[in-house]
Amino acid sequence: MDMIDRYLNAVAAQLPQDERADIVAELRDLILSRFEAKEEDLGRPLNEDEQEAILREIGHPLVVAARYRKGPDSLVGPELFPYWLFGVKAGLLVLGAVYALTLLIRLISGPDAAGQAIAQAFHGFFGAGLTLIGAATLAAAIFEHYGIRPAFLTRWRAKDLGAFGLADPAAWGASMAGTETAKATWMPRRKPKAWPGGEYLFSFLATGMFVLWWVGVLHFPGLRSFELLGDDVTITGSLVWYALFGPILLYAVAQMAVDLASLLRPHAVRMRAAAQIVIAGGGLWLTWLIFQAGQWFRLTRGEETAWIEGDWTMLNFDTLRTLGDGARDLAGVAGTLSVVMVWALAVSALSMAFSVLANLRRLARG
Amino acid sequence: MSLDPDLYESMRLELRRGSLVLAVLACLRTERYGYTLRQALAADGLEMEESTLYPLLRRLESQGLLNSEWREEEKRKKRFYVLSPGGVSMLAALTDEWRGINASLDKIL
Numbered sequence: 276m277d278m279i280d281r282y283l284n285a286v287a288a289q290l291p292q293d294e295r296a297d298i299v300a301e302l303r304d305l306i307l308s309r310f311e312a313k314e315e316d317l318g319r320p321l322n323e324d325e326q327e328a329i330l331r332e333i334g335h336p337l338v339v340a341a342r343y344r345k346g347p348d349s350l351v352g353p354e355l356f357p358y359w360l361f362g363v364k365a366g367l368l369v370l371g372a373v374y375a376l377t378l379l380i381r382l383i384s385g386p387d388a389a390g391q392a393i394a395q396a397f398h399g400f401f402g403a404g405l406t407l408i409g410a411a412t413l414a415a416a417i418f419e420h421y422g423i424r425p426a427f428l429t430r431w432r433a434k435d436l437g438a439f440g441l442a443d444p445a446a447w448g449a450s451m452a453g454t455e456t457a458k459a460t461w462m463p464r465r466k467p468k469a470w471p472g473g474e475y476l477f478s479f480l481a482t483g484m485f486v487l488w489w490v491g492v493l494h495f496p497g498l499r500s501f502e503l504l505g506d507d508v509t510i511t512g513s514l515v516w517y518a519l520f521g522p523i524l525l526y527a528v529a530q531m532a533v534d535l536a537s538l539l540r541p542h543a544v545r546m547r548a549a550a551q552i553v554i555a556g557g558g559l560w561l562t563w564l565i566f567q568a569g570q571w572f573r574l575t576r577g578e579e580t581a582w583i584e585g586d587w588t589m590l591n592f593d594t595l596r597t598l599g600d601g602a603r604d605l606a607g608v609a610g611t612l613s614v615v616m617v618w619a620l621a622v623s624a625l626s627m628a629f630s631v632l633a634n635l636r637r638l639a640r641g
Numbered sequence: 642m643s644l645d646p647d648l649y650e651s652m653r654l655e656l657r658r659g660s661l662v663l664a665v666l667a668c669l670r671t672e673r674y675g676y677t678l679r680q681a682l683a684a685d686g687l688e689m690e691e692s693t694l695y696p697l698l699r700r701l702e703s704q705g706l707l708n709s710e711w712r713e714e715e716k717r718k719k720r721f722y723v724l725s726p727g728g729v730s731m732l733a734a735l736t737d738e739w740r741g742i743n744a745s746l747d748k749i750l
Contacts, residue, residue, distance in 0.1 A: 298699070300711075301675060301720050305691055308676040334692035342696035345703075 278323065279306055282330050289340030298343055306333065351415040354424075359415045366407045374400040384608060475541070479534035486527045489520075508605065509575045513582075515568035519561060526557050548637040555630040562624045571616055574609050581609035585617035661689060663739055665697060666732040669707060672723040674714075698722055706731050 283306075287299050309329050314321055321329075333339065341348060351359045378396040382389055417423070487493040499510050516523075533550040540546070565571065572583040594614055664687050668678055675695055682689050701707045706728035711718050724732060 294699075297720075298695075300718065301695060304717055304719050305675055305695065307717065334690070339692045342692050343699065345700075 278326055278330065279303065282306070282336060285336035286340045289337060290343060294343070302333075302339070306330065309333070347419040350412055350419065352419050355415050355418055359411055362411050363408055366411070367404055370400060370403050370407065374403075383611070475534045475537040479531055479538065482527050482531045482534065486524065486531065489524055489527065506576050508608075511573045511575065513568060513570045513572060515565055515571065519564060522557075522561055526554065526561060529554050529557070545638055548634040551634045552631050552638070555627040555634070558627045559624060559631070562620055562627065566617075566620050566624075572612075574605055574612075576605050579605050581605045583609050583612045583616055585613045589614060589617045590621055657687075660739070661687070661693075662697070662701070663732070663735050665689075665694070665701065666706065666724060666728055666735065669722050669724050669728070670732070672721050674719040674721050676719075678722070701728070 283299050283303060286302060287295050290298055306329070309332075310321055310326060313325065313329060334342075374396045377399075378392055381392040381396075484493065529550075533547060533554060536550070537543070537547045566586075569586060570582050570584040574581045574583065594617075664682060664685075665678070668681050673681065675691070675698060678698075679689060679691065679694055682694075698707065698709075702709055702722070706725055707722050708725045709720050709722045711720050713719070
């Protein structure tokens, strides 16, 4: 087999079967024409090096064959690349945050195994990150191959672009700061007559997930136990959760019903406001009952137990400042989680009170 | 300030890229095969790599702008290309567009 055949075989192997013979015949003619022209210039036959130099000028077989490909010549083309880049950046930021948080919890609960925890966090982050990049690239390649352009890429609306600003982590602090400038920059702008269905749908689905979990249909692994200093710690709910099982279920189902009604009649502002006042009022009452119970969860490690518990006296900034200073044993972890729980209940109560006030105002305005 | 040669080369190629299709269509008002077409383009100052030209010819043919046939010449079978009727119309339309762009650019430059 001579040099031209070896070259053409390498090209042919990359080409579609039905066009292979035709393209190879044309390339053979091109190569022979180039050889003949050079021989005419030099007035003698070409040696192997000179022939090879001409083949190199024509191009590497993979490159030459790739030029004949009919589909896209990149996995992520220039049109999709900005979306791909945003998806990958946002995904990596979320993954980074999740792994950092997991690592922090593991370091608090078991500092002895810090090295292992850090190694596992890095391993997990890079593994998940590469999977994310691979999945995003695969999705983009499918979009490129079939020329798919989803509606959310082509028919986007300016009011839905708020979340894109959050790709810059520097903006997160501003977004959370709640300043007027930050709100003006990062909060989604809502027109008075815009269809708010997305918000209701999200609330409906999220509450639906909670209801399914609450009644035992859905299970989230890792919610009932965690590892502390190498031992498993079991989390058991206190009696208050059993006592309030029905009211909490009713509260969630009522919220879903309001979301569904709002989805069907998104402009029925007064109806939703009235219903939300009742629901938020119910939520405030439930939060009060949970708070009054004083004990919320029991942590058990072997024979040892500790309670996640608290009262109003823990609602001060001095207690908040001691968060994380507790001992690394079961009682210390329970103490830390108690502070978190007290503040979570307080914030929840505040948010419901705010909801009542905001909806009262909405009701008054019509 | 000195000219960055890499940047210049990249922008020059970008500038040329769109005009090559027009040049190939114009050259194929006369029937030619790939090698002579490339020589004709080069003679008029438009050097083009074979790995770009040959796939471009097939693409233009699949788009219905060129017709081709295999014929023997100089003791070898060669594939000859020529503008199809659709290619003639396309060339006329693209030529008008090109002249329009040129006229605008002349005013700006």
